[in-house]
Amino acid sequence: EVQVVESGGGLVQPGGSLRLSCAASGFAFGRYEMRWVRQAPGKGPEWLSNINSGGSRRYYADSVKGRFTISRDNAKNTLYLQMNSLKPEDTAVYYCAASLSGMTYRGQVTLVTVSS
Secondary structure: OOEEEEEOOEEEOOOOOEEEEEEEEOOOHHHOEEEEEEEOOOOOEEEEEEEOOOOOOEEEOOOOOOOEEEEEEOOOOEEEEEEOOOOHHHOEEEEEEEEEOOEEEEOOOEEEEEOO
16 A cells, blocks of 8 residues: 655744654655645645655755755665754645656645644
């Protein structure tokens, strides 16, 4: 059974940090390109970052470049998103997705709220 489970969301003050995790099972995680996406209230999905299967190539949306870092541990089948210098506009539900040859798996979401 394929499972993709995000965790690490919560309430944080502006300027704070959070690290999201995405634990995967039931598929060959190490072969899949992974990405993080978020959706703010009343808005459509926003792609944030991609990382290739080996972790050597990473791409970021301009909105998070320099503040967020994507990484993965293929030995643990886990994807991460380190989020620093958080802003109120980062408030959204976040989720990860795995893609390979047209197949995509995505998990539930984790809520991040940035507020004082």
